[in-house]
Amino acid sequence: MPNGNPSDARRRQAATGVLAIAMPGAARLEAIFGERAARQALRELGDAADALIRRLLAQHEILEHHRQDAAGRWSVLFRLRRNALARDLQETCGAIEAAGRGLAQPLPAQVLGAGTGMRMPLGLLARPLAADTWAAQGGQCPPGWLQPDLLAPPGGALEDGAAEAVEAILAGRQGVRTLLQPIVRMRDRAVVGYEALSRGPQGSVLEQPDRLFAAAGACGRTLDMELHCAVLALRRTRGRLPPGRFLAINLGPQALACATQRLPLQGRRDVLFELTEHLPLDGAMELSAAVTGLRAQGFGLALDDTGCGFADLDTVRVLRPGIAKLCITVVRHAGQGALLDADIAGSVAQLHRLGCRVLAEGVETQAQHDALCACGVELAQGWLYGRPAAADEVLPPGLA
Structure with a gap:
C-alpha cells in the first residue's frame, strides 16, 4: 500500500x-x-x-x-x-x-x-x-x-531406509498420526474449525512433517502420501465434528485436482481444502477448473501463506478461496509498529474486497491477537489458542 x-x-x-x-x-x-x-x-x-x-x-x-x-x-x-x-x-x-x-x-x-x-x-x-x-x-x-x-532436501539428507519407511507407512504397517489444531473466531475466541496436521510414526526419523514429506518426495510418492494423510484425517473425524465446525485438509495441487475421485468425501459438508504448495500463477490458472468443481460439490478452499511466495492477489482472483491464510512471518510482525500494522491492514482490506475471510496463522501472543483484530482479521490459529493434539483428545467420542 x-x-x-x-x-x-x-x-x-x-x-x-x-x-x-x-x-x-x-x-x-x-x-x-x-x-x-x-x-x-x-x-x-x-x-x-x-x-x-x-x-x-x-x-x-x-x-x-x-x-x-x-x-x-x-x-x-x-x-x-x-x-x-x-x-x-x-x-x-x-x-x-x-x-x-x-x-x-x-x-x-x-x-x-x-x-x-x-x-x-x-x-x-x-x-x-x-x-x-x-x-x-x-x-x-x-x-x-x-x-x-x-x-539437500528439507531437514537435510535422508537417512538410509527412508524409502522403505515411506512404503511401510503407505502400506499401513507404520502409523501416521492425525493432530488437530483449533481455528478460532478472533472477536470471541470461539472454535469454528480445526486444521488436520499429520505426523509420521512417533519416535521415528520421519515423525516431523518436513522429514515425512521430503522422504515421500525423494521416492516419488508425494501425491500418495498427501492422499494417505488426508484419508486418515477424514476417517478419524467423520461424524465427530460439532455442528458448525469445519475440518481443513492440507493438499498440494496434484492432490487437490483429484480429491473428489480419491478421497472418502461422501456425505461430508464440513470439509475445507487448504492449498499448501506455492505455485506460479499459470499453475493456479490450471487448477481453477478443479477448484470450481470442488466448490460446486460444497467443499471450501483456503489459500495457505497468503503474502508469501506466489500466493498473492492474482492467485486469489484466479482461485477465489473462501479463506486466505496470512503468511506466518507476516503475522509475527503484527503489533511491532504502526507501519507494519498498516501494511497488514491494507492486505486484509484487499482480501476482503475479493470476498475472502482472513485467517492469521501462528498467533502466539496477546499483542499479536490485539493488533490483528484491529487490522480486521476474522479468524486465527496458533499456540495462543491451542496447540495441535491427537484427534481422539480433541473430538468427544460421543459425537461419532
Missing part, C-alpha cells in the same frame, strides 16, 4: 534477493558428449534455466541477470514486488525455491536425455541478498552458496 514515509521507501527498496540455478557436474559433459555437443547442451540448459527463472519471478522485478552457460551457472538479482499484500522476503524466497526445485527437476533429462539427465541434476536456491553484496561478488552468488548441503 502506498506510503510517503522515506524510511518505508528505503525498506521496500532493500527487499532484494538472488535466484540461482547450477549444474555442479557441468564440466563432465564434455567427456560424455564431446566439446561441441556439450556446449550446445549447456546453451539449451541455459535457455531452459532462463525460462524457468522468468516464470518463477514473473511477479517480481529482475534487476540483473548473470548467465554462464559454459560453467552451468545461471543467476539473477531480483526485487520483491509487494502487489498490495504485506510480504516477507525470507518466506517469499523459500516459496520460490520450493517451487523452483520441483520445476527444475525434469530439465536435465529433457535436454540431455533420461540416462545422463538423472546423473546430472540441477541445483536451485533463492535467498535474500543485498544489491551491494551481489555487485561485490561480480553479479553472482557468494562463494559456497551452491554447495551440496544447501541443495
Whole structure:
C-alpha cells in the first residue's frame, strides 16, 4: 500500500534477493558428449534455466541477470514486488525455491536425455541478498552458496531406509498420526474449525512433517502420501465434528485436482481444502477448473501463506478461496509498529474486497491477537489458542 514515509521507501527498496540455478557436474559433459555437443547442451540448459527463472519471478522485478552457460551457472538479482499484500522476503524466497526445485527437476533429462539427465541434476536456491553484496561478488552468488548441503532436501539428507519407511507407512504397517489444531473466531475466541496436521510414526526419523514429506518426495510418492494423510484425517473425524465446525485438509495441487475421485468425501459438508504448495500463477490458472468443481460439490478452499511466495492477489482472483491464510512471518510482525500494522491492514482490506475471510496463522501472543483484530482479521490459529493434539483428545467420542 502506498506510503510517503522515506524510511518505508528505503525498506521496500532493500527487499532484494538472488535466484540461482547450477549444474555442479557441468564440466563432465564434455567427456560424455564431446566439446561441441556439450556446449550446445549447456546453451539449451541455459535457455531452459532462463525460462524457468522468468516464470518463477514473473511477479517480481529482475534487476540483473548473470548467465554462464559454459560453467552451468545461471543467476539473477531480483526485487520483491509487494502487489498490495504485506510480504516477507525470507518466506517469499523459500516459496520460490520450493517451487523452483520441483520445476527444475525434469530439465536435465529433457535436454540431455533420461540416462545422463538423472546423473546430472540441477541445483536451485533463492535467498535474500543485498544489491551491494551481489555487485561485490561480480553479479553472482557468494562463494559456497551452491554447495551440496544447501541443495539437500528439507531437514537435510535422508537417512538410509527412508524409502522403505515411506512404503511401510503407505502400506499401513507404520502409523501416521492425525493432530488437530483449533481455528478460532478472533472477536470471541470461539472454535469454528480445526486444521488436520499429520505426523509420521512417533519416535521415528520421519515423525516431523518436513522429514515425512521430503522422504515421500525423494521416492516419488508425494501425491500418495498427501492422499494417505488426508484419508486418515477424514476417517478419524467423520461424524465427530460439532455442528458448525469445519475440518481443513492440507493438499498440494496434484492432490487437490483429484480429491473428489480419491478421497472418502461422501456425505461430508464440513470439509475445507487448504492449498499448501506455492505455485506460479499459470499453475493456479490450471487448477481453477478443479477448484470450481470442488466448490460446486460444497467443499471450501483456503489459500495457505497468503503474502508469501506466489500466493498473492492474482492467485486469489484466479482461485477465489473462501479463506486466505496470512503468511506466518507476516503475522509475527503484527503489533511491532504502526507501519507494519498498516501494511497488514491494507492486505486484509484487499482480501476482503475479493470476498475472502482472513485467517492469521501462528498467533502466539496477546499483542499479536490485539493488533490483528484491529487490522480486521476474522479468524486465527496458533499456540495462543491451542496447540495441535491427537484427534481422539480433541473430538468427544460421543459425537461419532
